[in-house]
Amino acid sequence: MSEAAANQAAELDLGEEIVVAEGIHKSFNRGHKEREIHVLRGVDLQVAKGEVLVVIGPSGSGKSTLLRCLNFIAPPDAGSVTFLGHCLTGEVPRRRPAERMRYERALRFYRTHIGMVFQHFNLFPHMTAADNVALGPTRALGLTRREAKERSLEELERVGMGEKAGQYPSQLSGGQKQRVAIARALAMRPQLMLFDEATSALDPELIGGILEEMKRLAESGMTMIVVTHEMGFAREVGDRVLFMDEGVVVEEGGAREVIESPQHERTQAFLSAILS
Amino acid sequence: MVAYTFQWHVVPESAGALAHGLKLTLQLSAISFALSLVLGLVVALCRLAPSRPLRALAYTYTQIFRALSLYVYVLFIYFGISAVFGINLGTFAAGVVALTLLNSAYMAEIYRAAIQSVDHGQREAALALGLGHTRTFSSVTFPQAGRVAVPGLVNQLVDIVKDSSIVAVIGLLDLMGTTIQLVSTERAPFELYTATAVAYIVLILAISAAAALLERRLARHLRGGGSGPSPLEWMQRYRFGGRVPT
Ligand SMILES: Nc1ncnc2c1ncn2[C@@H]1O[C@H](COP(=O)(O)OP(=O)(O)OP(=O)(O)O)[C@@H](O)[C@H]1O
Ligand SMILES: [Mg+2]
Numbered sequence: 397m398s399e400a401a402a403n404q405a406a407e408l409d410l411g412e413e414i415v416v417a418e419g420i421h422k423s424f425n426r427g428h429k430e431r432e433i434h435v436l437r438g439v440d441l442q443v444a445k446g447e448v449l450v451v452i453g454p455s456g457s458g459k460s461t462l463l464r465c466l467n468f469i470a471p472p473d474a475g476s477v478t479f480l481g482h483c484l485t486g487e488v489p490r491r492r493p494a495e496r497m498r499y500e501r502a503l504r505f506y507r508t509h510i511g512m513v514f515q516h517f518n519l520f521p522h523m524t525a526a527d528n529v530a531l532g533p534t535r536a537l538g539l540t541r542r543e544a545k546e547r548s549l550e551e552l553e554r555v556g557m558g559e560k561a562g563q564y565p566s567q568l569s570g571g572q573k574q575r576v577a578i579a580r581a582l583a584m585r586p587q588l589m590l591f592d593e594a595t596s597a598l599d600p601e602l603i604g605g606i607l608e609e610m611k612r613l614a615e616s617g618m619t620m621i622v623v624t625h626e627m628g629f630a631r632e633v634g635d636r637v638l639f640m641d642e643g644v645v646v647e648e649g650g651a652r653e654v655i656e657s658p659q660h661e662r663t664q665a666f667l668s669a670i671l672s
Numbered sequence: 673m674v675a676y677t678f679q680w681h682v683v684p685e686s687a688g689a690l691a692h693g694l695k696l697t698l699q700l701s702a703i704s705f706a707l708s709l710v711l712g713l714v715v716a717l718c719r720l721a722p723s724r725p726l727r728a729l730a731y732t733y734t735q736i737f738r739a740l741s742l743y744v745y746v747l748f749i750y751f752g753i754s755a756v757f758g759i760n761l762g763t764f765a766a767g768v769v770a771l772t773l774l775n776s777a778y779m780a781e782i783y784r785a786a787i788q789s790v791d792h793g794q795r796e797a798a799l800a801l802g803l804g805h806t807r808t809f810s811s812v813t814f815p816q817a818g819r820v821a822v823p824g825l826v827n828q829l830v831d832i833v834k835d836s837s838i839v840a841v842i843g844l845l846d847l848m849g850t851t852i853q854l855v856s857t858e859r860a861p862f863e864l865y866t867a868t869a870v871a872y873i874v875l876i877l878a879i880s881a882a883a884a885l886l887e888r889r890l891a892r893h894l895r896g897g898g899s900g901p902s903p904l905e906w907m908q909r910y911r912f913g914g915r916v917p918t
Binding site for chain 1: 791793794796797798799800801802803804807811812815816819
């Protein structure tokens with residue numbers, strides 16, 4: 397689909413799938429016989445506009461890798477990701493410069509419209525909170541410094557970090573860092589937000605605040621894919637749950653149904669282990 | 673002790689010549705340092721490039737130019753190259769080339785280690801914001817790697833200043849070359865070498881102090897407003913010219 401058509405589809409708000417991933421495969425250390433691991437083994441998912449998809453599964457099952465395939469931070473080896481009408485595979489057209497450029501442009505479209513929040517925040521330590529938030533708008537969206545600054549302060553206010561705008565990450569608590577990281581993602585005005593265990597690195601007393609922030613975002617209509625071990629959040633805020641194990645989707649369904657009455661025995665084992 | 677008549681008056685009498693030598697030493701060091709800062713970064717980027725031949729080339733570069741001493745390179749470049757190709761580089765240029773080649777190889781390793789020390793999540797976060805590879809490097813990776821590299825690069829500068837004295841072997845009248853020449857005419861080796869040694873030490877202490885100040889400024893954000901390394905700490909950090917293990 398052409399870019400114009402894609403943008404049109406985005407604007408029309410068709411109430412349909414924002415993102416569809418089909419047959420995603422991903423291996424690491426390909427070509428090294430001993431060390432090669434096949435992390436994702438044919439994963440499909442689709443998320444509709446405004447929907448919150450919660451991804452759960454044991455450590456090492458490939459949840460983070462799946463999120464990173466969606467924005468091509470870790471390009472899939474096989475399969476495709478359709479996002480707002482664009483369709484991309486992990487195969488980079490290397491031969492023809494024109495195609496290569498079209499590919500790069502599509503990549504940038506994905507990444508500027510998909511926000512990502514990481515377990516370890518990944519704030520830029522050499523920049524203030526405000527500059528962290530303003531970096532994407534200036535360097536990826538082409539806003540002027542002043543526009544970006546304005547937007548940055550606005551987003552920081554929204555997550556209650558307005559007063560910390562001039563602080564460096566090292567001067568913030570974990571919870572504050574994660575708020576800034578959320579503001580940084582939201583400043584791009586994304587159509588889809590990816591949360592990769594956003595609360596796993598936080599002190600217990602700070603988890604609630606971040607979950608609250610995510611809930612507010614979901615209620616505002618944001619489309620979200622959330623990897624988490626917080627089952628309370630999953631049940632309350634999630635629309636659907638996807639349980640992954642060893643690189644495949646084992647079970648998928650309504651959030652309440654999957655968490656309260658899992659059908660597959662691996663899901664049952666995982667949930668009873670995590671809820672005990 | 674043998675009977676030796678100190679002739680300290682020789683030092684102030686030679687001050688003009690020594691100052692001229694010092695100026696050459698400073699120029700030689702500054703130019704070589706600036707060039708190796710740039711060349712070293714280029715070589716480091718090649719070593720980390722996706723292209724395999726480029727990586728191999730950069731690896732060979734760092735291995736070759738760290739393998740021999742500056743002494744050998746200076747003689748080789750000044751006499752060897754000019755004999756074969758018939759180009760007369762001049763002593764100053766030969767010194768710059770030798771110092772730059774050797775030090776850029778060391779600096780490439782310092783840069784490479786510094787770039788690799790930056791958490792992978794930093795790059796991912798920048799890419800996820802939609803920054804391209806170049807902007808990710810210039811806005812996120814390099815500013816952080818640079819701070820890590822500063823102490824190593826400063827040690828390299830200290831090495832350059834000290835090693836630049838070797839260029840006297842091809843007749844350049846830098847601080848060392850001038851001193852050697854004065855010694856042969858004035859017959860006051862102890863006095864002249866002492867003066868020169870003091871000049872080198874003062875120069876290197878000044879570089880270290882400036883570096884500590886720079887490092888303190890760069891690290892401000894990491895400590896949430898502390899005061900930076902104490903004088904004792906930076907004297908230990910900059911071991912006045914020891915090569916940084918890479
Ligand atoms: N860059 C990489 N290089 C090599 N192996 C990797 C890489 N990233 C992930 N892996 C491996 O892929 C597997 C899946 O990792 P992933 O991080 O996707 O799991 P996860 O489900 O997110 O686990 P966790 O709950 O611990 O975060 C793991 O075995 C991991 O070691
Ligand atoms: Mg993970």
